[in-house]
Amino acid sequence: MATTAPPPERPYEETATAHAMEKAAIGRRAAELVQPGATVVLDVGTTTTAVARALVQRTDLEGVTVVTNGLTIATELEAPLARFTVMLTGGTLRRMQHSLVDPMGGLVLDRIHADLAIIGCNGIDPVAGITNVNLPEVSMEAADARLGPAPGGGHRRLQAGRHLGGADLPRRRRRPGDQRPLRARRGRRAAHRARPGAGAGRRSGPAVWSPAPHPGLNRLEDTGPVSDHPGLTAQLLHVGPHRGAHRVAARASFSVLVPLLVLWSTGHLELAIYATFGAFTSLYGRTHVRLSRARMQATLAVLLTASVTLGTLVGTSSHRSWLAVPVAALVAAAGSLLSDAQDWHPPGPLFLVFSFAACASVPATLADVPVAAAVAGASALFALGVGAAGAGWRHWRGGAAPAAGAPSRPSYDGVARRHVLRNAGGVLLAGALATSLGxxxxxxxxxxxxxxxxxxxxxxxxxxxxxxxxxxxxxxxVAALLFALDPTGLVLIAVVVALQATAELLVGRNYAFALVAITPLALLMVHLAAPVPSSVLLRDRGVETVLGVGVGLVMGWLTRSPSPAGPLSGGRSAPAPGARRRRP
Incomplete structure (x- = not known):
């Protein structure tokens, strides 16, 4: 039976720019599995290189040993060597992927015990195991897969498709002998198992997958955890690790403290809402470092200032309540697109919508617009300076800055369009309902x-x-208690700064805990800008929170993936269009 010749293997430099967002997402999720002091094996590949970059951004990691046969991975980990021990396997250099392979490539792997192995490959067969178009790399990956735990310890393996798109899909191995695919989708186009010649941009070869997908699989478009899903109750009660949150809290609190002191000293503390939104610049990039974080924060400084300015302009209209609703939906759409394209952290348009809509709710005149823009812009610029100063201090203490990596290329695919629809639609519907209900x-x-x-x-x-x-x-x-105490002047500033620091200490650990500080902080800022009875503020905040969350969850359900396969579905996913089952 005649078959179509598979396309040639593409070099590392060509595949490195493909699906950068998806690879970065996998990298972050895989990096979350690594604990301080762990020994990790990273196979060669562009997706595993994204894992290395994510490990560098985990500033809480110390004493991690990374064993790799990829020269590009070793280069990514070269700068933060004070925190990592990097061990190259040795062997013969393979130029196409900058990999070290047999002969002599597997000697190191045969003599170590690893806590985690992250392996790139073309396919996984439940009987034959790992498949790859290149025989020397198959030998290295097989050595990775044979890695055992240290005596008395456990170990984990994570299989990741070498290239995303078409048929090269990420996989996870739960235990030896139980190899179940973790499907990746780009809209509806990706097949759920590989076949020779399938998929543009793939490493072609005789890759064979399991005959049927597992019923409990995640999708890459959902960027769910690489590990198994804990139950809903466990996720609600989960308290995450600290991960250097004190540094973020220090940046955020100092970024808001100085602008508020300047406004207080000039007698214009009523402008605190604009300064606070500008200071939100410091909240971005907490999982990024130095140049990468500076680039992200600079982008958000401009966008937050623009949102404040646009919101204040809408606030000059007598129809601001209704006018703010569609404009906020447009802000949500733009923020969603940019967040997906540039890999923001925290993700999504939340703070852009918050800054625009809050400023739009405050009655203003045209003369207030440049004032709001100047205050927000100056505060954002100061927050950028605080972030740069912190990076410089850590650079002085810890040596050269780690490589930031190339910025992600925008990818406005079906997944990004779904995010735009759900964010813009949710904001529009929630705003329209709240406004129409008065x-x-x-x-x-x-x-x-x-x-x-x-x-x-x-x-x-x-x-x-x-x-x-x-x-x-x-x-x-908490807000009711603070309103009863009625802090003013420097006491009010101290309360705001303390709430900001508390929120940042907790937001990465448990969002509900952080809201205990975020809620009174938001109410105090709004009360300063447009004083109303505290009972009205408390009532509106409670009612509209329930309304908005309900609308958001409905939009999330309506815009979920067409073939859900997560912990809420429990059903078997249908094969992707065009996928063929393996013959028995």
Whole structure:
């Protein structure tokens, strides 16, 4: 039977730019499995290089040993050598992928015990194991797969497709002998198992996959955890690791402290809302380092200032309540696209919608527009300076900065379009409902709708929604106490800075805990800009939070993947269009 000749293997430099967003997402998820002091084997490949970059950005990691046969991976890990021990396997250099292979390539691998092995390959067969078009690399990957745990210890292996797109799909191995695929999709186009010649840009070869997909699989478009999903209750109660949150809290609190002191000293503390939104620049890039974080924060400094300016301009209209709703939806759409394209952290358009809609709710005149822009811009610029100073201090203490890597290329595929639809639609619907019902401060409903949609899978959306409601309700009690105390002047500034620091210390560990500080912080800022009775603020915040979260969860459910296969579905996923089952 005649078959079509497979396309030739593409060099590393050519495949490195393909599907950069998806590879970065896999890299971050895989890096989350690594613990301080662990020994990790990283196979050669562009996706595993993304894992190396994510490890560099994990500033909490110390004493990690990385064993690799990839020269590009070793280069990525070269700068932060104070935190990593990098061990090259040795062997014969293969130029196409800059890899070290047999002969002599597997000697190191045969003599180590690893906690985690992350392997790139073309295919995984439940009987034959790993498949690859290149025989020397198959030998190295087989050696990776044979790595055993240290005596008395456990070990994990993570299989990752060498190239994304077409048929080269990421896989995970749960235990020896149980190799189940982790499907990756680009819209509806990706096949769920490989076949010779399938998929543009793939490393061609005789890759064979399991005959049927597993019913409990994640999708790459949802960027779910690489490890098995914990239950919903476990996720709601989970408290994450510290991961250097004190550094983020210090940057964020100092970034808001100085602008507020300047406004207080000049007698214009009523402008604090604009300064606070500009200072939100410091919240971005907490999982990135130095140049990468500076690039992200510079982008958000411009966008946050623009959102404040646009919101203040809308606030000059007598129809600002209704006008703000469609404009906020457009802001959400633009923020969603940019977040996906540039890999923002925190992801999504939440803070852009918040800054625009909050400023749009404050009555303003045309003369207030340049003032708001100047205050927000100056605060954002100061936050950039704080971030740069912190990076310089750590550079002085710890040596050369790690490579930032090339910026991700925008990828406006079906996944990104789905995110735009759910964010813009959720904000639009929540704002329209709150405004039509006559509830004050409808922007809180719009912001709350965007909160669960920052997650891409349904279970994390439910978790974020429940956290938002529960944390807000407790935070309303804290806010009521603060309103009763009625702090002013320097005392008020101290309270705001303390709440900001507390929020940043907790937001990466449990979102509900962080909301206990975020809620009174937001209410104090709004009360300064447009004073109203505290009982009205507390009521509106509670009602609109529940309304907005409900709308957001509905939008998340309506715009879920066409073939869900996550922990809420439990059903068997249908094969992707064009996929063929293996003959028995």
């Amino acid at each position: 509830i004050g401060h409808p922007y809180w409903a719009m912001v709350s709708a965007a909160v669960p949609l920052a997650a891409r899978d349904l279970v994390p959306q439910v978790v974020r929604g429940v956290h938002r409601v529960a944390g807000t309700l407790v935070g309303l009690g």
